[in-house]
Amino acid sequence: MTDEIRLQLDDHMYERLAALTGGAVAVCYQCGTCTASCPWGLVREDYLPVRTIIHQAQLGVPGWQDNLWLCTTCGQCEALCPRGVKIIDIFRGLRELAWESNHVEKGLPSLLWSVYWSENPWSQPPSQRAAWAKGLDLPVFDATQHEILLYVGCTSSYDQRAQKIARALVSTLNAAGVKYGYLGNEEPCCGESVLSVGNKEYFKEIAGKTAAVFKEKGVTDLVVISPHCYDVFKNHYPMAENYLKPKHYTQYLADLISEGRLKFEVALKEKVTFQDPCYLGRHNGEYEAPRQILSAIPGIELVEMETNRSEGLCCGGGGGRMWLETVNAERFSNLRVKQAEKTGAGTLATACPFCTVCLEDSAKNLPPGKMRVKDIAEIAAQALKKPRE
Amino acid sequence: MPEFHMVVCVKVVPRSDEIRVDRETRLLDRRHARLELNPPDMSALEMALNTRDRYGGKLDILSMGPLSFEPLLRVGLAMGCDHIVLLSDRAFGGADTLATTYTLAKGIEKMGGADLIFCGEESADGATGQVPAGLAEWLNVSQLTLLTELSLDLDKQTATGRRSLKGGYEILETPLPCVVSVKNASQEPRFINFSRKAWAYETERVTVWNAVDLNADPESIGLTGSPTTVSELARVPVRERKRIKLEGEAMAKAEQLAVIIRDSL
Amino acid sequence: MPPSRYRENEESKAVWVYLEQEEGTLENVSLEVLSKGRELADVMKWKLVGLLPGSGVHALAKEAITRGADEIWVMDHPLLTTFTIEGHGAVVYDAVMLGKPSIFLLGATHNGRDLAGRLAVRFRTGLNADCTNLHMDEKDALLVSEVSGFGGGVVAMIEMQNHRPQMATVRPGVFALSEPDSARRGKVIDVPVNLKPEQIKTRILERVRSGVVDLTRVPVLVVGGRGVNGDFETLKKLAEILGGDVGATRPPVDAGFIERERQIGQTGVVSSPKMALCCGLSGAFHLLVGIDKADVVVSINSDPEAPIFEFSDYYIVGDVSQYLPVLIQTLESQQEISHA
Numbered sequence: 001m002t003d004e005i006r007l008q009l010d011d012h013m014y015e016r017l018a019a020l021t022g023g024a025v026a027v028c029y030q031c032g033t034c035t036a037s038c039p040w041g042l043v044r045e046d047y048l049p050v051r052t053i054i055h056q057a058q059l060g061v062p063g064w065q066d067n068l069w070l071c072t073t074c075g076q077c078e079a080l081c082p083r084g085v086k087i088i089d090i091f092r093g094l095r096e097l098a099w100e101s102n103h104v105e106k107g108l109p110s111l112l113w114s115v116y117w118s119e120n121p122w123s124q125p126p127s128q129r130a131a132w133a134k135g136l137d138l139p140v141f142d143a144t145q146h147e148i149l150l151y152v153g154c155t156s157s158y159d160q161r162a163q164k165i166a167r168a169l170v171s172t173l174n175a176a177g178v179k180y181g182y183l184g185n186e187e188p189c190c191g192e193s194v195l196s197v198g199n200k201e202y203f204k205e206i207a208g209k210t211a212a213v214f215k216e217k218g219v220t221d222l223v224v225i226s227p228h229c230y231d232v233f234k235n236h237y238p239m240a241e242n243y244l245k246p247k248h249y250t251q252y253l254a255d256l257i258s259e260g261r262l263k264f265e266v267a268l269k270e271k272v273t274f275q276d277p278c279y280l281g282r283h284n285g286e287y288e289a290p291r292q293i294l295s296a297i298p299g300i301e302l303v304e305m306e307t308n309r310s311e312g313l314c315c316g317g318g319g320g321r322m323w324l325e326t327v328n329a330e331r332f333s334n335l336r337v338k339q340a341e342k343t344g345a346g347t348l349a350t351a352c353p354f355c356t357v358c359l360e361d362s363a364k365n366l367p368p369g370k371m372r373v374k375d376i377a378e379i380a381a382q383a384l385k386k387p388r389e
Numbered sequence: 390m391p392e393f394h395m396v397v398c399v400k401v402v403p404r405s406d407e408i409r410v411d412r413e414t415r416l417l418d419r420r421h422a423r424l425e426l427n428p429p430d431m432s433a434l435e436m437a438l439n440t441r442d443r444y445g446g447k448l449d450i451l452s453m454g455p456l457s458f459e460p461l462l463r464v465g466l467a468m469g470c471d472h473i474v475l476l477s478d479r480a481f482g483g484a485d486t487l488a489t490t491y492t493l494a495k496g497i498e499k500m501g502g503a504d505l506i507f508c509g510e511e512s513a514d515g516a517t518g519q520v521p522a523g524l525a526e527w528l529n530v531s532q533l534t535l536l537t538e539l540s541l542d543l544d545k546q547t548a549t550g551r552r553s554l555k556g557g558y559e560i561l562e563t564p565l566p567c568v569v570s571v572k573n574a575s576q577e578p579r580f581i582n583f584s585r586k587a588w589a590y591e592t593e594r595v596t597v598w599n600a601v602d603l604n605a606d607p608e609s610i611g612l613t614g615s616p617t618t619v620s621e622l623a624r625v626p627v628r629e630r631k632r633i634k635l636e637g638e639a640m641a642k643a644e645q646l647a648v649i650i651r652d653s654l
Numbered sequence: 655m656p657p658s659r660y661r662e663n664e665e666s667k668a669v670w671v672y673l674e675q676e677e678g679t680l681e682n683v684s685l686e687v688l689s690k691g692r693e694l695a696d697v698m699k700w701k702l703v704g705l706l707p708g709s710g711v712h713a714l715a716k717e718a719i720t721r722g723a724d725e726i727w728v729m730d731h732p733l734l735t736t737f738t739i740e741g742h743g744a745v746v747y748d749a750v751m752l753g754k755p756s757i758f759l760l761g762a763t764h765n766g767r768d769l770a771g772r773l774a775v776r777f778r779t780g781l782n783a784d785c786t787n788l789h790m791d792e793k794d795a796l797l798v799s800e801v802s803g804f805g806g807g808v809v810a811m812i813e814m815q816n817h818r819p820q821m822a823t824v825r826p827g828v829f830a831l832s833e834p835d836s837a838r839r840g841k842v843i844d845v846p847v848n849l850k851p852e853q854i855k856t857r858i859l860e861r862v863r864s865g866v867v868d869l870t871r872v873p874v875l876v877v878g879g880r881g882v883n884g885d886f887e888t889l890k891k892l893a894e895i896l897g898g899d900v901g902a903t904r905p906p907v908d909a910g911f912i913e914r915e916r917q918i919g920q921t922g923v924v925s926s927p928k929m930a931l932c933c934g935l936s937g938a939f940h941l942l943v944g945i946d947k948a949d950v951v952v953s954i955n956s957d958p959e960a961p962i963f964e965f966s967d968y969y970i971v972g973d974v975s976q977y978l979p980v981l982i983q984t985l986e987s988q989q990e991i992s993h994a
C-alpha cells in the first residue's frame with residue numbers, strides 16, 4: 001500500500017521534473033563526465049555526485065535533495081556533456097520541487113523574502129538603492145535622449161565593494177561621451193538570485209514586472225554590470241528578443257573602443273590575468289570582449305591561467321552560493337587565486353561583482369599586496385587619464 | 390471534538406525607512422511608505438504554520454486595520470494559512486494597546502474562540518511588545534511568550550514552549566487555550582508557495598468585520614477606547630553614521646573612546 | 655471610555671516600582687528604574703515604593719532602600735520563587751489595588767513586559783512600553799513617557815489623563831544607577847500573600863540560565879576580524895566589562911579561532927546591538943549586513959582607508975593590539991571609580 005503511494009508520488013515527481021526541465025533528464029546516458037568535470041571534485045572528498053543526482057531524478061527516487069544546493073550553476077559539466085544534457089536546468093527543476101515541498105536550505109527563504117519586500121536580495125532598504133551614485137549627478141533615463149540605460153543591479157547598488165565597480169564604469173562612460181541614464185531608486189531587481197535558487201514561478205513574476213518597467217520607460221538598449229543580470233535579461237526574460245537588447249558592459253566598452261569613442265591614455269604596467277565569469281563566458285559565449293579591453297590598455301600584459309575560457313574555474317558565487325556559507329577548504333576561489341598566482345600576475349581581473357567579492361576574499365589569504373583583485377571596469381577607469389597628483 | 394483552531398495575529402506596517410512625520414500636523418505620514426507584514430509577525434506565521442503542519446487543524450489570520458491591508462494579508466494565505474479575518478472600521482483607528490487588545494479579543498470571540506493564538510514579539514512601528522500578554526488577559530487564557538520552540542500535547546491539551554531568557558531559556562508547560570508570542574527572527578519564514586498564490590489572491594476566504602459585527606463596546610475601541618494620548622511626535626533623522634575620527638595621543642584616544650562607549654550605553 | 659479599576663481621585667500620591675529578582679539578586683534595570691523613580695517622586699514630593707515579590711527576598715529590601723525607596727512591600731511566598739505570570743500577576747495586582755499608586759513602573763525585561771502587558775489590561779489602564787525617558791508634568795501630576803517606534807525612527811511623548819495607575823516599562827540601560835546610600839532608612843512592609851498552587855497554571859519544566867549564545871540582541875557586540883590575529887581573549891574581556899558578547903568576521907572563524915555560531919553577517923548572525931565595536935575588520939558588505947542595525951558603531955583599524963570607517967560613528971586609526979589593552983584598562987578604572 002505504502003509502496004504504491006510512493007510510486008505514484010515518484011511518477012508524479014518525474015513528470016513534474018520532465019515538465020520543469022523540458023525533458024532534460026531523459027537524454028542522459030550516465031557516462032559520468034559531469035561528475036568528473038564538476039569543480040566540487042577539486043575541493044570535496046565526496047564531490048558533487050552530478051550523475052547520480054540525475055539518475056535519481058530519472059528514476060524518481062529520493063536522495064537528490066542532499067547535495068541540491070551545492071551546484072553553483074557554473075556550467076562546466078554542461079560544456080562537456082556528450083549528450084548535451086541541460087544539467088543546470090535539471091538542478092533548477094529539482095530546486096523548484098524543493099521549494100514546492102518547503103525543503104530548502106536555511107537562509108534561502110530569507111533571500112526570497114528580501115527580494116519580495118525590498119526588491120533586492122541583500123535585505124537593504126529600497127530607498128537607499130541609488131545611494132552609491134551620491135555626488136555623481138547621474139541623469140534619470142530618458143529614452144528620447146539616451147543611447148543606453150545603465151542597469152546597475154542590486155549588488156553594485158548596495159555592496160560597497162561592488163559600488164566601486166559601478167562608479168568606475170560611470171567615469172569610463174563619461175570619458176567616452178556616452179549619453180546614458182539610470183533609474184535611481186526606481187531600478188527594479190532583475191530576479192537572477194531567485195532563478196538561480198530555482199524558484200522559477202517567482203522569477204517569472206519578477207521578470208514580468210521588470211520587463212514592464214523597461215517597456216514603460218522605453219528601454220531597449222541596456223548595459224549591465226553583472227553577468228548574472230545580463231544572462232537573465234538575455235536568456236530568461238519574456239519577449240526578450242522583441243525589444244530588450246542587453247549588453248554586458250565589457251561588450252559595450254569593447255564596441256566603444258572599436259568605434260574609436262573610448263581611448264586609454266595611461267599606461268598601467270601591470271601583469272594581469274583574467275577570470276572568466278561563468279555567466280559571461282560559458283553561459284553566453286563571451287570570452288573576447290573583456291580581453292579586448294585589457295589589450296587596448298597600454299602597458300598591460302595579459303597572461304592566462306591554466307584553466308581559462310570555456311574551462312575557466314568558477315569563483316563559487318553562482319547558483320545562490322553568495323547567500324550560503326562555504327567552508328574555507330571548499331571555496332573554489334581559493335584555488336582560482338592560486339592559479340592566478342602561478343601566472344606571476346599581480347592583478348587578477350574579472351568582470352562580475354560576485355567574482356570580485358569571492359576572489360578578493362581568497363586573495364587575502366596571500367601575503368598582503370601580492371594579488372590585487374579588480375574588476376575590468378576599475379582597470380579601465382584607471383587607464384583613462386593621468387591620475388591627479 | 391471540534392477542529393483544533395489556531396489564530397495568528399498579523400499586522401501590516403509601513404517600512405520604517407520610508408515613513409515621515411508631517412511637520413504641521415505632527416502626525417505620522419505613511420502615504421509614501423511601502424507596506425509590509427510586520428517582520429516579527431513573520432516568525433509567528435512560520436511557527437504557526439509549522440505547528441499546523443505537525444498537529445493539523447485550522448489556521449486563520451487575524452488582523453486589524455484598513456481594507457487596504459487585505460492584499461498584504463493574502464501573503465499569509467499563499468504561505469499556507471486558511472482564512473483571513475480583518476477587523477476594519479474607522480472607529481478602530483488610533484487604538485493604543487488597551488483598545489487594540491480589546492478589539493483583537495472581540496475578534497477571536499466572534500470567531501468562536503481559538504485553542505492557540507500566535508503573535509509576533511512586537512510590532513515594528515509601535516514596538517510595545519505588549520499585545521500578546523494583553524490579549525491573553527482579555528481572553529483569560531494562559532500565555533507563553535518569547536518562544537523559540539513549541540510543541541503540543543493534544544490529549545493532555547497542553548502547550549510546551551521554550552521561552553528565551555537572558556543568556557538562557559526555560560521550558561514551560563501550560564494548558565490550552567493559550568497565547569504564544571514568538572521570539573523575533575527565531576524562525577525563518579517559509580516563502581510563498583506559488584502553487585497557492587493564484588488561489589490566495591482570488592479566494593473569498595476573507596472575512597471583514599466592523600465594530601457592530603464584533604458587538605464591541607463603542608467606548609472601548611479606537612481612539613475613544615485608548616487611555617493614552619500622544620502629546621508630541623517627532624521623526625528622528627534616518628540614521629547616518631557620524632564618521633568621527635578620534636585624534637590625539639594613544640592614551641587620549643582610548644580615554645575618549647571609553648567615554649563614548651559609556652555614554653552610548 | 656470605560657474607567658480603570660481605580661480612578662484618578664482614588665490614587666495615592668506615590669511612585670511604585672516593580673522589583674524583579676532572580677535567585678536573590680535584583681535585576682539591574684529594577685535599580686535603574688528605582689533611581690529614576692526617586693527623581694520623579696522628588697519632583698512631586700511623593701513617596702517611592704518598591705514592590706518585591708519572591709521567596710526569601712527580605713535581604714533585597716534593604717538594598718532597594720539604599721537606592722532611594724521609602725517603602726518596600728515584600729510579598730514572600732514559596733510559590734513566588736520563580737517568575738510565573740499567574741503567581742506574580744496575582745500578587746502584584748492585589749498589592750497595587752491595595753496601595754492605588756498614581757504611577758507604576760517596571761523594567762522592560764522579558765518578565766517585566768509579560769507582567770505589565772497583562773496587568774495593564776486587568777487594571778483597564780494604559781501602558782507605555784519600552785520607554786526611553788520619563789518625566790513629570792508637575793502642574794497636572796502627569797507622567798510623560800518618551801517612547802520610540804519604527805526602529806528608533808520616530809519618537810513620541812505619551813501621557814494619560816484619567817486612567818490609573820500610569821504604567822510604563824523602561825528599557826534596560828537608559829537610566830543611570832544612583833549611588834547607593836547605606837544611611838538611608840525606609841520601611842519594610844510584609845504583605846500577606848494569598849496564593850494557591852492551583853492558581854499557577856504554567857509549569858516550569860527546565861530552566862537554563864547561562865551558556866546560550868544569542869548575539870541577535872546583546873547590548874554590546876564586540877566583533878573581531880582578521881586583524882585581531884586570533885586574540886579573542888582580549889575581546890572577551892572587553893565584552894565582559896561592557897556586559898556584551900563577542901562575534902567575529904568570517905576569516906577568524908575559518909581559521910578556527912572562534913566558533914562558527916559567532917560569525918556575524920550575511921551568512922552568520924544579524925545582530926541589533928546598542929553598540930557594535932569593530933576590531934580589526936575591514937567592513938566587507940557581507941559583514942556589514944550583520945551590524946547595520948546597531949545604534950552606534952565604533953571601530954578600530956590600522957588602515958586609514960578601511961571601508962568600515964564609512965560605516966562607523968566613531969573610529970580610531972590604529973593597532974588593535976595596542977588600543978584594546980588601554981581601553982580595557984580605562985574602562986576598568988572607570989568602573990572602580992563608580993563603585994567606590
Ligand SMILES: Cc1cc2nc3c(=O)[nH]c(=O)nc-3n(C[C@H](O)[C@H](O)[C@H](O)COP(=O)(O)OP(=O)(O)OC[C@H]3O[C@@H](n4cnc5c(N)ncnc54)[C@H](O)[C@@H]3O)c2cc1C
Nearest residue numbers: 879880881903904919920921922934935936956957973974
Ligand atoms: C558567500 C559569502 C558569504 C560571506 N559571509 C560572511 C559573513 O557572514 N560574515 C563575514 O564577516 N564575512 C563574510 N564573508 C566574507 C567577507 O566578504 C569578508 O571577507 C570578511 O568579512 C572580511 O573579514 P575581515 O574584515 O575580518 O578581514 P579583512 O577584510 O582581511 O580585514 C582585516 C582588517 O583588519 C585590519 N587590521 C589588520 N591588522 C590590524 C591591527 N593589528 N590592528 C587594527 N586593524 C588591523 C586591516 O587593516 C583590515 O582592514 C562572506 C563572503 C562570501 C563570498
Ligand code: SF4
Nearest residue numbers: 028031032033034081
Ligand atoms: S555528462 Fe551528460 S550524459 Fe554524462 S552523466 Fe552527465 S548528464 Fe549524463
Ligand code: SF4
Nearest residue numbers: 038071072074075077
Ligand atoms: S554547473 Fe558547475 S557546480 Fe553545478 S554540477 Fe555542473 S559543474 Fe558542478
